[in-house]
Amino acid sequence: MNYVIGIDLGTSAVKALLVGQDGAVAAEASREYPLYHERSGWSEQEPEDWVRATIEVLKELGEKTAASGGSIDGISFSGQMHGLVLLDGSRKPLRRAILWNDTRTTAQCREIERKLGDSLLRLTRNPALEGFTLPKLLWVREHEPELYDKAESFLLPKDYVRYRLTGAVQMDLSDAAGTLMLDVAARAWSREVLAAFGIPDSFCPPLVESVAETGTLSDAAARETGLPASTRVFAGGADNACGAIGAGILKPGLTLCSIGTSGVVLTHEPDASADYAGKVHFFNHGKPGAFYAMGVTLAAGYSLSWFRNTFAAGEPYERLLAGVGDIAPGAGGLLYTPYLVGERTPHADAAIRASFVGMDGAHTITHFARAVLEGITFSLNESVDVFRQAGKSVTKVVSIGGGAKNPDWLQMQADVFDAEVVRLESEQGPGLGAAMLAATGAGWYGSLEACADAFVKHAATYVPDAARARRYAELFGVYRDVYAATKPLNEALQPFRI
Ligand SMILES: Nc1ncnc2c1ncn2[C@@H]1O[C@H](COP(=O)(O)OP(=O)(O)O)[C@@H](O)[C@H]1O
Numbered sequence: 364m365n366y367v368i369g370i371d372l373g374t375s376a377v378k379a380l381l382v383g384q385d386g387a388v389a390a391e392a393s394r395e396y397p398l399y400h401e402r403s404g405w406s407e408q409e410p411e412d413w414v415r416a417t418i419e420v421l422k423e424l425g426e427k428t429a430a431s432g433g434s435i436d437g438i439s440f441s442g443q444m445h446g447l448v449l450l451d452g453s454r455k456p457l458r459r460a461i462l463w464n465d466t467r468t469t470a471q472c473r474e475i476e477r478k479l480g481d482s483l484l485r486l487t488r489n490p491a492l493e494g495f496t497l498p499k500l501l502w503v504r505e506h507e508p509e510l511y512d513k514a515e516s517f518l519l520p521k522d523y524v525r526y527r528l529t530g531a532v533q534m535d536l537s538d539a540a541g542t543l544m545l546d547v548a549a550r551a552w553s554r555e556v557l558a559a560f561g562i563p564d565s566f567c568p569p570l571v572e573s574v575a576e577t578g579t580l581s582d583a584a585a586r587e588t589g590l591p592a593s594t595r596v597f598a599g600g601a602d603n604a605c606g607a608i609g610a611g612i613l614k615p616g617l618t619l620c621s622i623g624t625s626g627v628v629l630t631h632e633p634d635a636s637a638d639y640a641g642k643v644h645f646f647n648h649g650k651p652g653a654f655y656a657m658g659v660t661l662a663a664g665y666s667l668s669w670f671r672n673t674f675a676a677g678e679p680y681e682r683l684l685a686g687v688g689d690i691a692p693g694a695g696g697l698l699y700t701p702y703l704v705g706e707r708t709p710h711a712d713a714a715i716r717a718s719f720v721g722m723d724g725a726h727t728i729t730h731f732a733r734a735v736l737e738g739i740t741f742s743l744n745e746s747v748d749v750f751r752q753a754g755k756s757v758t759k760v761v762s763i764g765g766g767a768k769n770p771d772w773l774q775m776q777a778d779v780f781d782a783e784v785v786r787l788e789s790e791q792g793p794g795l796g797a798a799m800l801a802a803t804g805a806g807w808y809g810s811l812e813a814c815a816d817a818f819v820k821h822a823a824t825y826v827p828d829a830a831r832a833r834r835y836a837e838l839f840g841v842y843r844d845v846y847a848a849t850k851p852l853n854e855a856l857q858p859f860r861i
């Protein structure tokens with residue numbers, strides 16, 4: 364059988380899927396890598412760790428393919444967005460990558476707003492947020508001038524890994540959209556933005572579509588992975604664009620809820636005409652010519668992994684969450700807001716931090732676990748609410764990511780969103796989306812839509828329960844009040860942070 368490989372370069376790990384022409388996942392491989400939080404608000408990774416881990420998963424899947432007598436028709440990527448990989452003249456990283464969930468760049472965001480004013484939203488379709496790439500570039504220029512002086516270009520995480528596999532430098536439009544340097548509607552680097560900050564055009568890599576062929580494996584990569592040097596490599600896209608592709612969000616109607624380290628609620632936009640006034644992100648889709656809008660919770664799955672690692676170290680998620688379904692909505696009066704690293708939607712606020720409100724001597728760890736799931740889901744519901752307020756109907760949500768593994772959480776999503784929630788056969792939407800880009804690029808299908816018909820398989824539907832949905836609607840009002848109530852307290856605590 365012929366296969367494609369979809370590589371999802373996530374924040375916690377790289378996960379690769381080997382997918383056959385029947386659209387079924389034949390094998391999976393993953394490798395974790397460390398995340399460095401040297402100071403409050405900082406988040407970095409070592410680009411070399413991504414490369415090593417990706418080579419290992421390719422080797423593993425290549426060996427499985429060879430053992431089955433099959434061959435690989437293409438490889439493509441889904442990547443964590445926005446991370447700055449700053450390169451010198453010989454394309455070596457000058458420092459660790461500064462990631463999407465790093466919020467050290469508030470001052471640089473204010474500088475961008477001062478310089479560009481209203482043009483920023485007109486050109487980039489997005490406000491200046493700490494997670495985006497341009498503020499990170501300006502931070503390095505200001506705080507590490509000796510490194511910035513040596514910098515000649517930059518790449519995003521999965522584009523750097525692809526460069527290391529092929530030797531060719533490109534960036535796809537869906538990922539470039541998250542740099543705050545792209546004219547999103549014009550689908551080109553924004554001369555106006557670059558000129559405002561004195562960034563030369565040569566700093567920005569050539570732009571390609573997500574389905575574009577970007578080369579074949581270099582001799583060194585072929586040697587290290589054991590795959591033929593003729594293996595075709597396709598650009599790939601931002602993880603959320605790929606998640607949308609992998610969930611079949613290729614036309615208006617369905618909404619995506621993705622809970623990985625971050626959490627997003629995403630809708631398809633056929634053109635660039637929608638105006639959410641910067642309340643949600645507006646980016647180019649991996650489907651050529653299309654766009655998507657999304658709200659982002661910075662610490663969605665991260666809230667749960669932080670909670671487990673801090674209070675129940677070594678406990679598998681299945682055991683930690685075993686009793687949450689037996690507790691009624693509201694977790695016995697315990698509320699959690701997931702602002703562990705600040706927030707993006709609907710509060711663009713790098714200084715806010717998380718809270719548990721309403722702790723009671725009767726609460727058990729299971730009440731806390733339920734409150735964490737509810738708080739994450741309420742935060743995502745704030746994005747659902749932005750879309751509903753803008754006139755979108757949200758009635759059917761496809762749920763993907765690690766958060767879609769737990770049936771109680773899926774039912775909770777249906778009850779909180781008051782919408783049907785659909786789970787896919789594989790919750791690894793971004794990896795599947797990447798495999799679909801390779802399959803379409805390699806010519807297996809004439810379009811991503813045709814590929815989705817064969818690859819995207821709905822597994823189960825969770826229908827909202829009217830009584831629980833009413834209860835959650837009440838509680839959502841209380842949840843919303845916690846942000847304003849805790850904001851001044853968190854500002855006062857800021858000088859005490861690590
Ligand atoms: N069995 C599970 N039940 C509930 N949540 C889970 C489970 N396994 C993982 N998760 C959640 O999913 C998150 C990881 O999701 P994943 O999509 O793999 O992330 P990323 O792409 O950011 O690396 C974890 O942080 C955790 O919150």
Ligand SMILES: O=C(CO)[C@@H](O)[C@H](O)COP(=O)(O)O
Pocket residue numbers: 373374375442443444445463464494541602603622623624625626627644659
């Ligand atoms: O910053 C964003 C989107 O704007 C994040 O969604 C990142 O793209 C990381 O994703 P995960 O590791 O959570 O999949």
